Amino acid sequence: xxxxxxxxxxxxxxxxxxxxxxxxxxxxxxxxxxxxxxxxxxxxxxxxxxxxxxxxxxxxxxxxxxxxxxxxxxxxxxxx
Numbered sequence: 001x002x003x004x005x006x007x008x009x010x011x012x013x014x015x016x017x018x019x020x021x022x023x024x025x026x027x028x029x030x031x032x033x034x035x036x037x038x039x040x041x042x043x044x045x046x047x048x049x050x051x052x053x054x055x056x057x058x059x060x061x062x063x064x065x066x067x068x069x070x071x072x073x074x075x076x077x078x079x080x
Contacts, residue, residue, distance in 0.1 A: 012073050012074070012076060013073075013074070015073055016069070016070035016071075016073040016074050017070070019066045019069040019070045019073065020063075020066045020067055020069075020070045021066075022066060023062050023063040023064075023065060023066020023067065023069075024063050024066065026059075026062045026063075026066075027059045027060060027062045027063045030059035030062065031056060031059050034055055034056050034059065035056060038052040038055065038056060
């Protein structure tokens with residue numbers, strides 16, 4: 001392995017880490033806002049809790065996409 005491919009490997013690994021980290025940060029930000037609003041609604045209308053749970057779970061797809069992107073980047077290191 002020459003120095004150029006080593007630097008490329010490090011760059012791809014850092015990109016994979018950034019994809020997962022950004023996805024996690026985005027999910028945390030979205031869930032904090034949704035969770036705060038959901039607690040206010042549940043305090044007034046407890047029967048709406050089931051519907052609000054769905055809204056709380058939707059941002060989880062952001063971290064799943066980040067994780068998949070990170071996996072694809074890491075697999076590209078070994079296959080490429």
